[in-house]
Structure formats: structure tokens, C-alpha cells
Amino acid sequence: MTIERPEGAGDPEFRFDMSSMGPALRAMDRLGMLSYGHEPPAWPKSADFGLTSADFVGAADGRVSETMRTYEAACRAVAAWHAEPPTGIPDHKIGGTNDGWIVTPAEIRAALAALAAQPEEAKAGTFAEHPRWDEWIDYLTRAAAHGGFRVE
Structure with a gap:
């Protein structure tokens, strides 16, 4: 760890x-x-944001959609x-x-x-x-x- x-x-x-x-x-x-x-609150589900595997591939390549940003912010809120x-x-x-x-x-x-x-x-x-x-x-x-x- x-x-x-x-x-x-x-x-x-x-x-x-x-x-x-x-x-x-x-x-x-x-x-x-x-x-x-x-x-803690439940972790956000990517499907609830309408995200697909293509969104995650795009984010890994630096193409981050507004929806992905919203999802990542929700994940950060749970982590914190x-x-x-x-x-x-x-x-x-x-x-x-x-x-x-x-x-x-x-x-x-x-x-x-x-x-x-x-x-x-x-x-x-x-x-x-x-x-x-x-x-x-x-x-x-x-x-x-x-x-x-x-x-x-």
C-alpha cells in the first residue's frame, strides 16, 4: 500500500x-x-453518468469530456x-x-x-x-x- x-x-x-x-x-x-x-457515500457508478469504455480510453489519452470531469469530481468527493x-x-x-x-x-x-x-x-x-x-x-x-x- x-x-x-x-x-x-x-x-x-x-x-x-x-x-x-x-x-x-x-x-x-x-x-x-x-x-x-x-x-461513506457509495462510489459513483460510471453508468449513472452515461459513461462508456470509450470515455475512459479518451480520458487516458487526455481527451476528457465534461461528463467525465463530473464523474471524476463525484469520485473525489467520495474519496475525501x-x-x-x-x-x-x-x-x-x-x-x-x-x-x-x-x-x-x-x-x-x-x-x-x-x-x-x-x-x-x-x-x-x-x-x-x-x-x-x-x-x-x-x-x-x-x-x-x-x-x-x-x-x-
């Missing part, structure tokens, strides 16, 4: 491989950094959807798919606040559980200050 910041300074991405994503999610869950039970108030990073954004979810600065700040509120003994062993933990938390801190990140 690649996590990309849409904007901002610093490293543009943070990569998890198959073996490191699970431990990171388990640590985030254990430390209260994830939020659950959010139901977030619960109010955020209580952490929604599990559906980071734990399941690479659908281009946008994790907002507010969601990241809520996750980092949950981490900061944990007693030191709760955090103990997290680095052994996930060797890149400090690097990941540093990335989250920077992403919160620079527009969040996209899960790809």
Missing part, C-alpha cells in the same frame, strides 16, 4: 508492504488511533468524505482498499491525539511490534501539517 500526500513538503509517500501494514494497523487499533462504524467530528483515521480508509481515500489532516490529528493520550505502558513494545513505527508517526505528523494523504 502506498500512502501519498496530495500536497505539501517533505517525503511524498510512505510505503507499507504486505507484511508491515497488518502490524501497523494492529498497533493503531490497540492505541485508539482508528475509528470505526463510518459509512469524512465523519464529523473525526475521532481517528477511519478503518475503511486505511485498512482495506487502495481506492484513493483521502485521510484528512483532522482525522490524522485525532489519531495522533489518541496516541498521545495513551499511557506510556500502552505504547511500550510498539516499536518491536512494528519496526517502522517512529517513521510512520513522523510521517503522520508531517502529513497532518501538509494536507493529509491519499491511500493508493
Whole structure:
């Protein structure tokens, strides 16, 4: 899984491989950094916009119709959807798919606040559980200050 910041300074991405994503999610869950039970809007269906495979081929070649622009804007709106108030990073954004979810600065700040509120003994062993933990938390801190990140 690649996590990309849409904007901002610093490293543009943070990569998890198959073996490191699970431990990171388990640590985030254990430390209260994830939020659950959010139901994002349904992804738009291209057929509802009257799009065909030719529209997608044209878009790949740089010929983007107004209908395709409208469809892409609807997809971006779903990817950026977030619960109010955020209580952490929604599990559906980071734990399941690479659908281009946008994790907002507010969601990241809520996750980092949950981490900061944990007693030191709760955090103990997290680095052994996930060797890149400090690097990941540093990335989250920077992403919160620079527009969040996209899960790809």
C-alpha cells in the first residue's frame, strides 16, 4: 500500500508492504488511533453518468469530456468524505482498499491525539511490534501539517 500526500513538503509517500501494514494497523487499533462504524457515500457508478469504455480510453489519452470531469469530481468527493467530528483515521480508509481515500489532516490529528493520550505502558513494545513505527508517526505528523494523504 502506498500512502501519498496530495500536497505539501517533505517525503511524498510512505510505503507499507504486505507484511508491515497488518502490524501497523494492529498497533493503531490497540492505541485508539482508528475509528470505526463510518459509512461513506457509495462510489459513483460510471453508468449513472452515461459513461462508456470509450470515455475512459479518451480520458487516458487526455481527451476528457465534461461528463467525465463530473464523474471524476463525484469520485473525489467520495474519496475525501469524512465523519464529523473525526475521532481517528477511519478503518475503511486505511485498512482495506487502495481506492484513493483521502485521510484528512483532522482525522490524522485525532489519531495522533489518541496516541498521545495513551499511557506510556500502552505504547511500550510498539516499536518491536512494528519496526517502522517512529517513521510512520513522523510521517503522520508531517502529513497532518501538509494536507493529509491519499491511500493508493
